[in-house]
Amino acid sequence: MNDKQNSQLEKEYNLAWDKYTDEDLEKVFQLSERYIEFMSKCKTERECAREFKAIAEKFGYRDLADLIKEHKALKPGDKVYADKMGKSLALFVIGREPLENGMTILGAHIDSPRLDLKQNPLYEDTDLALLETHYYGGIKKYQWVTMPLAVHGVVVKKDGTCVNIVIGEDENDPVLGVSDLLIHLASNQMSKTLAKGVEGENLNVFAGSIPIKDTEAKNRVKQNILRLLNEEYKITEEDFVSAELEIVPAGRARHYGLDKSMVMAYGQDDRICAYTSFEAMMEVKNPEKTCVTLLVDKEEIGSVGATGMHSRFFENTVAEIANLLGDYSELKVRRALTNSKMLSSDVSAAFDPNYPEVMEKKNCAYFGKGIVFNKYSGSRGKSGSNDANPEFIAEIRRIMDKYNVTWQTAELGKVDQGGGGTIAYILANYGMEVIDAGIALHNMHAPWEVASKADIYEAKKAYIAFLKEA
Ligand code: MN
Ligand code: MN
Numbered sequence: 001m002n003d004k005q006n007s008q009l010e011k012e013y014n015l016a017w018d019k020y021t022d023e024d025l026e027k028v029f030q031l032s033e034r035y036i037e038f039m040s041k042c043k044t045e046r047e048c049a050r051e052f053k054a055i056a057e058k059f060g061y062r063d064l065a066d067l068i069k070e071h072k073a074l075k076p077g078d079k080v081y082a083d084k085m086g087k088s089l090a091l092f093v094i095g096r097e098p099l100e101n102g103m104t105i106l107g108a109h110i111d112s113p114r115l116d117l118k119q120n121p122l123y124e125d126t127d128l129a130l131l132e133t134h135y136y137g138g139i140k141k142y143q144w145v146t147m148p149l150a151v152h153g154v155v156v157k158k159d160g161t162c163v164n165i166v167i168g169e170d171e172n173d174p175v176l177g178v179s180d181l182l183i184h185l186a187s188n189q190m191s192k193t194l195a196k197g198v199e200g201e202n203l204n205v206f207a208g209s210i211p212i213k214d215t216e217a218k219n220r221v222k223q224n225i226l227r228l229l230n231e232e233y234k235i236t237e238e239d240f241v242s243a244e245l246e247i248v249p250a251g252r253a254r255h256y257g258l259d260k261s262m263v264m265a266y267g268q269d270d271r272i273c274a275y276t277s278f279e280a281m282m283e284v285k286n287p288e289k290t291c292v293t294l295l296v297d298k299e300e301i302g303s304v305g306a307t308g309m310h311s312r313f314f315e316n317t318v319a320e321i322a323n324l325l326g327d328y329s330e331l332k333v334r335r336a337l338t339n340s341k342m343l344s345s346d347v348s349a350a351f352d353p354n355y356p357e358v359m360e361k362k363n364c365a366y367f368g369k370g371i372v373f374n375k376y377s378g379s380r381g382k383s384g385s386n387d388a389n390p391e392f393i394a395e396i397r398r399i400m401d402k403y404n405v406t407w408q409t410a411e412l413g414k415v416d417q418g419g420g421g422t423i424a425y426i427l428a429n430y431g432m433e434v435i436d437a438g439i440a441l442h443n444m445h446a447p448w449e450v451a452s453k454a455d456i457y458e459a460k461k462a463y464i465a466f467l468k469e470a
Contacts, residue, residue: 015368016406016454017261031279031460032255032263032453038275039253039265040169044152044246045087045297045307048110048271052089052278052295056081059282061091064317067324074324077286082317087111087297087307090317091281095290099322100332102339102432104470105292106281106463107309107423108274108346109299112267113137113445115144115178115203115247117153121240122207124222129208131176133247135200137300142198143446148175149205150250155235155243163233168250175250176205205247249447256450262367263456268449270299273345273438276456280463290321291467292340299346299423309423315430338431341392341470343463344424348372348410350440350452360414365440367451370406370458374436377412379419386424388435395470396435403465406458410440437462 020028042048053061056079064082067074074080076096083089088110095103115133123130135141150168157163168175180198181189189197211220212227229235253265274295281293298308305311318336322328348365365372375393378385400407412420428434439459442450 013366013369013408014406016370016458017368019404019406020454028453028457029260031457034279035272035275035456036253036255036263036265039263039267039271042271043112043150043248043267044244045111046154046244047152048274049083049086049089049295052091052274053081053083055278055282056089056091064320064324068320072324073326074321080321082313082320084297084307084311084313088313089293089295090314091278091293091295092321093281093284093287093291094321094325095287097289098332099290099318099325099327100335100339101289102336102341103290103292103318104287104467105294105340105342105427105432106277106467107294107296107342107344107427108277108438109270109297109303109309109423110274110295111137111297111300112248112269112271113139113300115139115149115205117151117240117243117245117247119241120237121245122222122225122237124219127209127211127221128206129221129225131205131207131247133203133205135203136246138445140194140446141200141203142180142194144203145178145180145198147177147447148250149177149247150175151245152248153243153245155233155239155245157235157239157242163235165233165245173250176207176247178203178205261454262450262452264448264450266447266449268439268441268451269347269444270345270438272347272441272451272456273459276439276460277343277345277463280460280467283464284467287467289470290336296423302421303423303426309426334430340427340430340432341466342424342427342432342434343437343466344386344422344427344434345438345459345463346422346424346436347438347444347449347451348374348440349412349444350442352442358413358417360411363409363411364413365408365410367440367442368454369408370455371400371462372408372410372438372440372455374410374412374438377420377422377424377436380416384419384421384425386422386428386434386436388424389433392433392435396466399465399469400462402469403461405462405465406454407462 061079078094118132121131155163249266256262256264303309376385376387
C-alpha cells in the first residue's frame with residue numbers, strides 16, 4: 001500500500017468553505033440573510049410558531065383542525081400542519097407509501113432561555129418601578145445584566161382577548177434592563193463565584209421612574225407604569241396573572257466577524273435548527289414516505305407541559321392524520337411511529353480557542369465543518385442520552401455523502417465535563433431510529449449566541465437529503 005492509498009484510510013473532517021463555488025457562497029449568504037430576518041423578528045415560541053404557520057400556509061399547508069371539521073380526506077402530496085396552543089407545530093407532507101411504513105421526521109425546539117415575568121411582577125422601590133422575573137432554562141445570570149432587554153409575549157384578559165406585546169425592538173421603543181454593581185462598590189461581589197455573583201432573585205428589570213402627579217398617593221411610579229400600560233394595551237395589574245411575558249435581549253440578529261462568516265443572534269438554541277429544518281420541509285413535494293417537521297416548546301425546562309415533547313400532541317396528531325387518510329387503527333399508528341426515522345436537531349458546542357480545556361479535540365464540533373451528528377448526548381457515562389444505532393448512523397453517512405453534505409461528529413465536551421439533553425430520547429421511546437443532529441454554537445444559552453453560516457447552509461442541505469432519502 002502506497003502513502004496515497006494509506007492516507008485514504010484516515011478520516012478527515014473538512015471545512016465546508018473549501019468546497020464552495022462563488023454560486024454556492026451566494027446561496028450560503030442568502031440563507032443567512034433570511035435566517036437573520038427571522039431571528040430578528042421571532043424571539044418567543046409563539047412568535048416562531050406564528051411565523052412558521054404563516055409561511056407554511058403560503059406553501060399550501062392547511063390547518064389540521066380545519067380539515068377535521070370539514071371531514072376532508074387526505075391524500076399523498078397533501079400538506080397539513082397541527083398547531084398546539086400556538087407554541088408547538090407539527091408539519092406533514094403526506095407520502096405515497098402507507099403511513100404505517102413510517103415517517104421521515106425532523107425535530108427541533110423553538111423555546112429559548114430567557115427571563116420570564118413573575119405572576120405579580122410590578123413593584124416600586126425608592127421611587128423606581130421594577131419587574132420581578134424568574135429565569136427560564138439554564139442561564140449564567142451574570143450575563144443578563146447591563147444590556148438592553150425587550151419584552152415579548154401575550155397578556156390574556158379575563159374576557160379571553162389576547163393582547164400581543166413587543167416592546168424594545170423598534171429603534172424608537174424604550175428598552176429595559178437589569179442593573180449591576182459599579183466596580184468601585186463590588187469588592188464583596190467580585191470575591192463570589194460566577195454562579196453567586198448575580199443571584200436569580202435579583203434579576204429585577206427596571207421599568208420606570210416618573211411618578212403620577214398626585215403627591216399624596218402611594219406607589220406613584222408604579223401607578224404611572226400601570227397607567228401607561230392601560231392606555232396602550234387596556235390591561236390592569238391583575239392581567240399579569242394570565243400573561244406570558246418574556247424578557248429577551250433587545251435588537252436585531254447580526255452578521256458576525258469581519259468577513260461576515262457567522263451570525264450573532266438571540267435564541268439560536270434551537271431556532272437555528274428549527275429554521276433550517278423548516279426551510280428544508282418547505283421544499284418537500286410528493287415524497288415517498290410521509291415527511292414531518294416537529295417544532296416544539298419547553299425543551300429548555302425538560303420538554304414538559306402540553307406543548308413540550310413529552311406530551312401526546314404528536315402521537316395524537318399522527319392518529320388524526322391516519323384517520324383522515326381513511327386508514328386509522330391503533331396498531332397502524334403504533335407502526336407508523338415505530339417504523340419512523342428521525343433527525344432530532346439541537347445545537348452543539350463549537351470548539352472555542354478561548355476555552356480549549358473543556359473539549360476533547362478529536363470528538364468535538366468545529367465552526368465550518370458542517371452539520372454535527374451526536375451518537376449520544378447525556379452526561380456522567382452517557383446518562384439520559386439516546387444512543388443512536390450504528391446501523392442508522394451508517395445510513396446517515398451514506399445519505400450525507402450522496403448529497404455532498406459536510407458533516408462532523410461530536411460530543412458535548414470532555415468526558416465528565418458536563419453534558420446535556422435533547423428531545424431525541426423521547427421519540428426513541430416509540431422504537432424509531434433517532435439521532436441527535438444540529439449546528440454548533442459559541443456562547444450557547446448566552447444572550448447572544450454565535451453560529452457559522454457554512455454550518456447553517458450544510459444543515460439545511462442535510463435536512464433536505466434526509467427527507468428525500470431516509
Ligand atoms: Mn437546545
Ligand atoms: Mn438549550
